[in-house]
């Protein structure tokens with residue numbers, strides 16, 4: 001039967017147990033089209049662009065109140 005040749009040291013055991021809860025951060029980049037945060041190698045969910053081309057068309061909800069809010073936010077980020 002295959003068995004481990006040596007017992008792991010308490011240090012090695014505790015180092016292993018110290019990282020079980022760790023969650024890796026998502027790799028986020030900014031969209032070159034709309035400057036919104038997006039995941040790399042994926043179509044931007046905000047503007048639908050990928051590699052400088054509009055791949056999918058994003059449905060824009062025609063609610064005047066919400067449109068004004070989004071306009072205000074984009075202006076704030078430009079500054």
Ligand SMILES: [Zn+2]
Pocket residue numbers: 031032033034035036044045046047048049
């Ligand atoms: Zn975008």
